[in-house]
Amino acid sequence: MPDGMLGYGATVRIGRGATPAFTELELIGDLTLPDEQVDEVEVTHMKSPGRRRQFIAGLIDSGEITIPMNYIPDSPTDVLLRSIKASGEEVILEITLAGAEDPESFSAFLKGYGRSAPIGDKMTAEATFRLSAQIVSGG
Structure with missing residues (x-):
């Protein structure tokens, strides 16, 4: 096993529907999981040992993920993300890192979809998903 790996080759897919049909997001950039x-x-x-505060673990907040990408107006990815944002639907967000055997999957909704069209540079977009639950595949 190598001592390090590049992130190149990671994929992000969106699953929609009761029997999810998955679509890969195109032209994604650097991912921060x-x-x-x-x-x-x-x-x-009142009788905590040593007059010390005591804590237990509570609920897990899965947080958010922002997926940067090159933006192509009216591309399949653009149409998909605008549709998901408009509907407010919950989707399955599947992230597969390069070299990983299994993806990490979450139920999520699209919280924001920002697009940028600068004069002298490439157009970019960011899709921010709010994660609700991690989906563990049964084996």
């Missing part, structure tokens, strides 16, 4: 955070719940009481 979600940083899931665990809430802390204080359980301190």
